[in-house]
Amino acid sequence: RKKMSSQVSWLVFWVMIVVVILNIVEGGADEETKVHIVYLGEKEHNDPKLETASHLRMLESLLGSKKDASESIVHSYRHGFSGFAAHLTDAQAKKISEHPNVVQVTPNVYYELQTTRTFDYLGLSHSTPKGLLRDAKMGEDVIIGVLDSGVWPESESFNDKGLGPIPKRWKGMCIDGEDFDSKKHCNKKLIGARYYMESLFRKNKTDSRIPDTEYMSAREKLPHGTHVASTAAGSFVSNVSANGFGVGTVRGGAPGARIAVYKVCWQRRDGSCASAEIIKAMDDAIADGVDLITISIGRPNPTLSEIDAYNQISYGAFHAVANGIPVLSAGGNFGPNDYTVQNIAPWIITVAATSLDRWYSTPLTLGNNITLMARSAYKGSEIQAELMFVYRANEMTSAAKGKVVVAFITTDNEVMDYVSTFSTVEASGLIFATKREDDLKVSEGMAMITIDYEQGATIFKYIRTTSSPTIKISSAITLNGPLVATKVAEFSGRGPNTISPYVLKPDIAAPGVAIVAASTPEKMGAEDGFYAESGTSMATPVVAGLVALLRAVHPDWSPAALKSALVTTASQTDPYGEPIFSEGLTRKLADPFDFGGGLVNPNKAADPGLVYDAGAEDYRLFLCASNYDEVHITRISRINTLYRCPSPRPSMLDLNLPSITIPFLKEDVTLTRTVTNVGPVDSVYKLVVEPPLGIKISVTPNTLLFNSNVKKLSFKVTVSTTHKANSIYYFGSLTWTDGSHNVTIPLSVRTQMLKYFSY
Template sequence: MDKNQNIFSFFFVSLLLFQNANVYTWALSESKVYIVYMGARQHGDVNRITSTHNDMLTSVLGSRKAAVGSMIYSYRHGFSGFAAMMTESQAQTIANLPGVVKVMPNSVYKLQTTRTWDYLGLPYNSANTLLNDSKMGDDIIVAVLDSGVTPENEAYSDKGVGPIPSKWKGYCESGQMFDPKKNCNRKLIGARYFIDGYLAYKGQPGITTGIRDYISPRDADGHGTHTSSTAAGSPVSNVSYKGLSLGTFRGGAPRARLAIYKVGWEDGLFTDADILKGFDTAIHDGVDVISASFGANVPLYSELYPQAGAVSFGSFHAVAQGISVVAAGGNSGPAAQTVSNGEPWIITVAANTPDRAFPTPITLGNGQTLMGQSLFTGKDTGVVNLVAAQGPCESLSTNSRWITGNMVLCFTGMRGSDLEVAGFVGRARAVVRMMRGLGIIVAQKPFTSLDAYDDSFPSVQVDYETGTKILYYIVSIRDPKARLSPSKTQIGKPISSVIAKYSARGPYTINSVILKPDIAAPGTNILAAYVPENPAIPISTFQIISGTSMATPHVAGIVALLKATNPNWSPAAIKSAIVTTAWTCDPSSGQPIFNEGETMSKLADAFDYGGGIINPNKARYPGLIYDMSTADYLQCLCAMGYDSSVVSGLAGQTTACNNGISILNVNFPSITIPNLNGSVTLTRTVTNVGPVNSVYKVMVESPKGITVAVTPSTLNFSPNVKKMSFSVQISTSYGSNTGYYFGSLTWNDGVNNVKIPISVKTMY
């Protein structure tokens, strides 16, 4: 796991390296990294581009030596710009130079983690599925911008993988505990690392001393290994997490190639400078898909354009080159207006639970057995004493001597994000273990991520209702007892999917007309490759982790399969196919999809999951697509109020903004109106990618109290008519309303249901 999505890139201004020690000390304390974004490249001579960057920096810093010393990165492949160390006044000076679109300070991003492929309808070695049709993603190159890779894991085996695609221009980079000759192969074809931006952020430009990470593409955190193997890992049989979730592991596109760009470092921190260098290099190297499982915190804010950072600019130029970019929506849920990485050209991912659970039996002394959830893989506790904490789990401390020799029931009292609650749960477990307690039962609000319950210490989570039953048992008997048994793996019915509590929700604060997130995918309790517990023994290790970070590579893997089967589809076409074919009910049970949050009584809506849960096989044949080009995205920015000079800088050529364009008419595969007053009419255009002679009829599910009229109501496609536009009139007699109502618009030809979500809020 991030208003107006402006498209400037930034640069980092390097510390001035003055010969005078006093001046150097002053410069070091006053300078910081800035990104100078100069838009699209004006020519293909990369050395000349870098020289231009040095000349510009020299004109401000006063000498070529100072410019070279302060330069961190030159961005010269996918776009033009640089990162360097400089003072605020120098940054202001450079911002006024010709050719500079935007100058902004470096920002910091944070991480946002297999039954899942069967759950999504892509069983291994199956006929008539997207996996089979795409040859498992063969020759597609998936780039993963993350914390690196653990190359010895069997998930990166190149057994059965063909030659490296001829379009590949990248390479593997040597470094600490990473030898390209040993660690790269026909599967792991690229591995680079970019750390200079992070070092500057730490206040030690160019100095890696004291960095608790491998100065190489090798992963010390595990996050990058987990995400990359989920996207395109090779099959590995008999994989489990300590016996749980046993089966064959594989990534979504098991024959696709992986290119790793390590831009995340110790403490899970990513900087704009390194991220932009990752995007720039990936574009140059010839990748097909970019997966980015990190994002900014909300609220989103910067000088002119909230969240105008590395992901915004790098992703725009990638999409302009035909590269699909998939990014995590963030882990700030379940509150509304928390989604990040919401640029209109990005596929923004929410997280849902798959149809798999890890029930953990709790047997009370009266013989009653209740079920909790855990990844408890230790030994059965036997019958032990059971006590209830007098306060919330957060109040447990090493002064709580009554814990010793007992199993503890406690209730979480904290309100906050899932990650915050998980942190408090982890501390409570640590206290009980330290005080020689025999186990812990944590009662908490709906929360299915089990990251805080993943070792051999007896621990289990239950909901408040189950926790209350256990509490009543404790207070009703003189000598309460309990027994905690190891967790089991359960799949299929009656387990239904929910949108995970932690998954960030819309509406999108930067521009609520842009529906975000776009799609949901499995992100809770996902099993994938991980770093070994002992770095000196590089055995294949697998771990269960949760987050929109884990949902993102699921979508990236599916995008790789769609790229393989539809090589001429644009990133917008692939996104449309994914959104319009998504499941809006549980893939396994057919039950409604609920929204996991403060209450489980709310059905999920478009702000929870966009189009729904990704449906790979339907996305292979969507029937119709809502396509967009780079020019459409530029006009979208114009409609959002951006100056023609800014849009021109991004495009690399003069681009006039049409003042009459409405963002409501941008060809999104969704309709969101945050301020309907009376009536509004908008247009959409669909392209037929199904049978040449097709007739589609419209079906509308109007939001409550809203009238939706579509003209024409029938679309007739033929060899000469491949695209058709239609108008949608949306009206209401409501007055002001504080909330959104949801509906949908579907085109049906008897086989395909091409469905887009509608969300409307009225105002006077």
């Protein structure tokens, strides 16, 4: 299953969200209402109760009575910022938007979920006495906030064996609900469990569009949140497999960390994850005391801008980052086309998905003794049969009885035509030649196997040149190690960034294909409680677990410093030294638009040498450079007066990112970056540049000297082009090295002699 998967403000922070169209009877007349989010900016009161009281007073003045105000309000946002969600008609929403204290009013929108060997593959074996996992004490006492579809609390991945007391700084709670007893189901591992559904109901508290099969509690029905939470911080569980494959001990990236679950996604007919619930959960997570937030949620294209009223994840993440809480989000599952990456705000850590060095392949042995390794996994008895080829499903007649049928398909709809005929004609098996997909498909009992078009051509040629073609289908085998090349998954969202092309997205890549983790036992195939899932939803909690380890050893690092450490130490090769390629319509070497800095390298990220740091003010200046108006920037700020951009406005190129992306190069440009020394006090770094094709790079100075008095140094980069026409993006790198640390940032440059000209 592949699904995808802000900060405090001051006087001008406003929220967005919550659209549920309802018919409400008021004063005897039917009236259409929607949940709207009213964003007020910075809190007026430190006491949350007083803040909520002020929200009710504002609604009372609008609606005319305390009773109507109480019935209308859905959420009061009162921790990281001030605002509320309420049932309002369009006319009421327009009227309250004119209130002098209101920054913005927006309707609710909906997001989608984005969906062991993983950590050993990344060099974090728990049997190794050295390295980040040991230094971080497995993430001991770090609290990970997981915004998703809930949790299956009985899973062994959430056992609390060996864990100490819950950290005293934790202020959150476990809330009772349907089949969820906080005293029974929460423990020293699962320390928080909240659920949010108020905006999904009509004002009269009926018709939430949530089916009866869903749990009205933090317990999940959708098999997604449990997988995500256990991938990030699940406890050790031995003898685990998914469909009989991947047998071994499963654990999360930070098995010593604590988990706080915020259920914001529901099994519904018209959208899983409501923005009003997401923003409320992020507000609570900030107040609860989480150390990082992971959100495997996104919206389909078009991508929303960083300050778009409907982009609640971006707003909420800005609040969190301003409070020192890193936010990780899925890059989305709409790849492999360009411009499909999601969650593109520069303050978010956006994660792409790669494969592992493990796959489950089905051997197909032809009568000429050529064996092909099929992409999908077959579990069952060996099949030996004649082969036949058909162009269309209606060609599967009685002649197919007892035979294995091969067909080329281009759409999923064609599969159903073949499957419906399969049993009728009593064929022995089906082999589909189709495009490559990075999702583990297991055929159990009935042999329905997928191969790529190249393999299909091999079989087709054999059939056409052999009088009596035969095949042997064996049960799937596990392939491990360097034979299985690492690639960026076909579904993983790709850059460039559609909204801010000067900001490289995604930031980093991690395994997200066939990841074995906990699931609900109600899911078909996961009766033993574990399942292999694929998606950027799976890659994101992998990195979240690693960030938890980094927070444990570097608790003073900012969210930007943590991101920089991940990006500048990432690898462009797999753990065996082989180049990482990108899966898609055609295969190619992966570039920064596929995987950002590269494949995450956690042990190196713990000791990056230098970091590219940034804070809330840097992001505000970036928004100024992006030509957003000052009112919108104020909404996403921590100030209580209108934010004023400097004049002239800064360059978008000068945001201190661990990357340089220039989408419109014509004349020479010069930009600045600043690095902070987090390594040995007395350090000397030399410059190494690999320029993109046809691009000249000049850096001043070319040596950086740090000592006890010099912790930060800036350098200027001048970029020029030798191309005479509009070019594609070319890629390179800029590295500072002291002999033991290689601090590398990706370069992505496109020449545009005639801007916006494309043909």
